[in-house]
Amino acid sequence: MDESNKNKNVFVSLKNITKSFGKIKALDDVSMEVFENEITAIVGDNGSGKSTLIKILSGTLRPDRGSIHIRNINYRHLTPGLAYKNGMATVYQDLSLDNHRDIAGNIFLGREITKFGFIINYKEMYKESEKLIKALNINIPYLKTPVGYLSGGQRQSVAIARAIFQGQKLIIFDEPTAAMGIKESGAINSLIKSLPKKGFSVLIISHDIYQVFDIADNINIMRHGKIVENVMKEETTPTDLMKKISSSL
Ligand SMILES: Nc1ncnc2c1ncn2[C@@H]1O[C@H](COP(=O)(O)OP(=O)(O)OP(=O)(O)O)[C@@H](O)[C@H]1O
Ligand SMILES: [Mg+2]
Missing domain, CATH: 3.40.50.300 (P-loop containing nucleotide triphosphate hydrolases)
Structure with a gap:
């Protein structure tokens, strides 16, 4: 050591x-x-x-x-x-996102906010997602876009946001930018670099x-x-x- x-x-x-x-x-x-x-x-x-x-x-x-x-x-x-x-959260290359759901739907996947315990509270989920995306300084224009339409870098950012939303503290990446162009990998590198200052x-x-x-x-x-x-x-x-x-x- x-x-x-x-x-x-x-x-x-x-x-x-x-x-x-x-x-x-x-x-x-x-x-x-x-x-x-x-x-x-x-x-x-x-x-x-x-x-x-x-x-x-x-x-x-x-x-x-x-x-x-x-x-x-x-x-x-x-x-x-x-x-x-x-x-500990691992962000895999295939990311295990649901391409048919939008960004908020993916961030909250399996842990949706509900009203009265069973009605999904989309309004609250969009509000929370927006806060998270802003706090992480992620460049995603419209939260209701199905994740399948996003670029590789944006999809990676959604996966990171989800891990953070779930309260995970160690984010593990296996070749996060392997399939990305220069601009996209630059954005992901900046996002990863910002995580220690935010307590991750x-x-x-x-x-x-x-x-x-x-x-x-x-x-x-x-x-x-x-x-x-x-x-x-x-x-x-x-x-x-x-x-x-x-x-x-
Ligand atoms: N499930 C498996 N069955 C048999 N051999 C395996 C299995 N997984 C990995 N290996 C072998 O173990 C060694 C290490 O593989 P590993 O995937 O950990 O390498 P890596 O450093 O991630 O490589 P890369 O940079 O190509 O992703 C390799 O020789 C690989 O062929
Ligand atoms: Mg490998």
Whole structure:
């Protein structure tokens, strides 16, 4: 661990996590921390184990060995329900949005505001959505647009707004801007960068060294299923990161 991490609050830590798929060791004794109110990144080449790590953190995969430590509790593995209960939301690439519903409908999906316990209170939902979109400084012109018509960046923003509305505190991203153009990914990067100041923690996985260098505070370098180094952004450069990711040492 980097020396400068010593006095920070840890949101979640992974301890000695190993996961194999048949003969492939996707994760090999991985230990790492995600800190509160900070952007932690994992960078690594294709197949280095990044998505497997995220699936273990979001409770969709069980590790073969190791544990996950959250606020003094050691879990052998998480479930999606436990991850949620502990304030961790994963924004996946497919985003699991309902394309036929509008923005407010998606932000409130499954947790709709009701009148008398059963009539959906759309007025209140639009009001709350508008507040949230403004607070996050998200560029979405019209709240009643079905989400299927939005751009990739706007859809990603709706998924982030939903996680935040649900009270989640650690937002986890797996390659959030992989399919986006320059302008859109710039907007998502700004939104992600603004989250720590608003009291959220972020874990982001990316192969895009420049994105990681732009937004992350704390960077973990993954190679062949191992975290080979943990550095603070100030201690590295994009060229250095590139070398470390691809080094065969
Ligand atoms: N369900 C699975 N069954 C078999 N092998 C798997 C499975 N999931 C991942 N793997 C293997 O585990 C290794 C790590 O995969 P993982 O998806 O975690 O990599 P990644 O770093 O996310 O790669 P990418 O950058 O391409 O998304 C790879 O060799 C992959 O083929
Ligand atoms: Mg992946």
